[in-house]
Amino acid sequence: MLGVGVLLVCAAVATFAPVAAVAPVEAAPVRAGAAGSVEYTVLLTSTGDAAVRAAGEAAVRAAGGQVTRENAAVGALVAQAPATGFVERVTAADAVFGAARARPVGSTVAVPGVAPELAGVPAPAQEGPAQEEGPSGLDPLDTKLWGHTMIEAAAARSVEPGDRRVQVGVLDSGIDATHPDIAPNFDAELSRNFVTDVPQDSTGADLDGPCEFAGCVDPVGHDDSGHGTHVAGIVAAAADGAGLSGVAPGVRLVNIRGGQDAGLLFLQPVVDALTYGADVGLDVINMSFYVDPWLYNCLDNPADPPEARIEQRTTVEAVGRALEYAHARGVTLVGSLGNNHEDLGTPRADRSSPDYPAAAAYPRTIDNATCLSLPVEGPHVLGVSAVGPSGVKADYSNYGLEQTALAAPGGWLQDGFGTPDFQRVENLVLSTYPRSALVAKGAVDAAGAVTPVGTAGGVLRSCGPGGCGYYAYLQGTSMASPQVSGVAALVVSAFGTPDPLHPGTLTMPPDEVERVLLRSATPTPCPAPVVSYVREGRSPEFDAPCTGDAKANGHYGRGIVDALAAVTEDPTRE
Known part of the structure; x- marks a missing residue:
């Protein structure tokens, strides 16, 4: 989180459904699951191919994981799987382009090196009730x-x-x-x-x-x-x-x-x-x-x-x-x-x-x-x-x-x-x-x-x-x-x-x-x-x-x- 109480400074982000194409639904958990499992994104070699989709899900199961949902638009399966070894095992399958553990893609962090204190720096004037127009x-x-x-x-x-x-x-x-x-x-x-x-x-x-x-x-x-x-x-x-x-x-x-x-x-x-x-x-x-x-x-x-x-x-x-x-x-x-x-x-x-x-x-x-x-x-x-x-x-x-x-x-x-x-x-x-x-x-x-x-x-x-x-x-x-x-x-x-x-x-x-x-x-x-x-x-x-x-x-x-x-x-x- 950004710190306030000193200089508020911000960076570029800094600063990354049940099984179905992603729909307007709320998120699913991204945390350790049963027996130390974690969430992965498993990217298929192509989108819109039912055979590739089926082979990818089979590869997830064979690697010790379970598909929980997907984003069909990009050919991504979301899976819960063991915390170690899964990425290399599932990627060995012909239908799988690659896999990535659920970890950050982006972040909002402080600009490096900017002095956080404003000692001696003039503070902005406080505003009272606003007028109807500026x-x-x-x-x-x-x-x-x-x-x-x-x-x-x-x-x-x-x-x-x-x-x-x-x-x-x-x-x-x-x-x-x-x-x-x-x-x-x-x-x-x-x-x-x-x-x-x-x-x-x-x-x-x-x-x-x-x-x-x-x-x-x-x-x-x-x-x-x-x-x-x-x-x-x-x-x-x-x-x-x-x-x-x-x-x-x-x-x-x-x-x-x-x-x-x-x-x-x-x-x-x-x-x-x-x-x-x-x-x-x-x-x-x-x-x-x-x-x-x-x-x-x-x-x-x-x-x-x-x-x-x-x-x-x-x-x-x-x-x-x-x-x-x-x-x-x-x-x-x-x-x-x-x-x-x-x-x-x-x-x-x-x-x-x-x-x-x-x-x-x-x-x-x-x-x-x-x-x-x-x-x-x-x-x-x-x-x-x-x-x-x-x-x-x-x-x-x-x-x-x-x-x-x-x-x-x-x-x-x-x-x-x-x-x-x-x-x-x-x-x-x-x-x-x-x-x-x-x-x-x-x-x-x-x-x-x-x-x-x-x-x-x-x-x-x-x-x-x-x-x-x-x-x-x-x-x-x-x-x-x-x-x-x-x-x-x-x-x-x-x-x-x-x-x-x-x-x-x-x-x-x-x-x-x-x-x-x-x-x-x-x-x-x-x-x-x-x-x-x-x-x-x-x-x-x-x-x-x-x-x-x-x-x-x-x-x-x-x-x-x-x-x-x-x-x-x-x-x-x-």
Whole structure:
């Protein structure tokens, strides 16, 4: 979980039915079962082939497991099986592509190296009861959203505020549907939770804490972490005269939860969330997470033991199939590049994987040709880097000429070096946050007042006709990705057509959405000279050589996303 009471900091995720195709049902447990069994994803060699499906189930039984459910869209069987030896045994069958133990695919973690304390840093002013409207018809806290100014979100709203027939899926830790800036746009009917809380994992560790609801399954409008709610508010917080507004305040938010309370994302919930979102006709899916336990999933890394190689190949294939499935059904996929201050085209040695369970990591040399950061390096995903208020790439943000499609405001505490803005909490991104999570972390008291700890951590309260909402300053590529998802939703709102498969909604081919986003972005050339972050207190490892030109480069891709230009773009122009 993210810490509050100091600086709230967030990363990209960091930061993965009975036997039938996945349906809109709640999650099944991911925990040790009888006789020490654990859950596995068993990926078949093909989808839609009854003979392969039968042979795969037979292979699971022969390897000592039992199939409990499946996702037919990607050819994945979910099985309970012994904790050791199962992966290699079941993968020996001709019908099985590979298998992976239920362990994280993604996580929401703190940005590495950002100082958590704000000693001596000016705290944001506290807000009282909101007026009916903020300045120029905006919400009261919109004046604090420097990112809206950078991407012309407020100006775009006068042209296209977002259509209720457009739906954005948030694949994350959940969404707090009780937040007054989330509730007006939250679609409870379509939202699903594909995660079961794990009070104790197969290693005996306390993963998510005590279960709060029956069956350890949180309601679809619940978020213990806060990460998903923050992301959702950036996309589509309501423009209602109170609190703040999102980039696309008129569209609907759909929670497709794939993340544990602890911030980890397991493979099967991620795959299930993606294919479910495609089946119900979501227009955009935001993925602010990066793949764990492997910082990079490699196809055949000599440093990895045989089971680890099989599991990583399985993860690459399963996530790839799910992304292809979603793209083919009209979903624009947006992902954060990650917060490891790394050129994904020339990655450093990986010394942090696997990061689950604890103390399992070992050093690995990473080959960019065969090792992928997922989901952002998966098919059809628009990778987003993070910039600070100055427009410079944030020191923590990953980048890469091949991987970066667009840049967007993600926040950067260290921006403005040499000026009064340096290390100001307002350099971060303000968005919605669950009151319950802030109370649990001591940032808000039982009566609802923001405590001194919360003030130091960048927590605000704003009240209006719908009640009092809470807001937190965070930074990370997790905050940049939903800015692009919001603009993508505006593009579908402006240029989409009625969806014949899902009456009452709009649709637009994702390749066309991507063309509009890339073509309308503000071209931003590589900085000259090379950006060095040493003066801000970073090591030389953070220095970020930028390759490319103003049309496309490793820091900004095709440029900083521009909401106004996107909704006034001619979508038919080649």
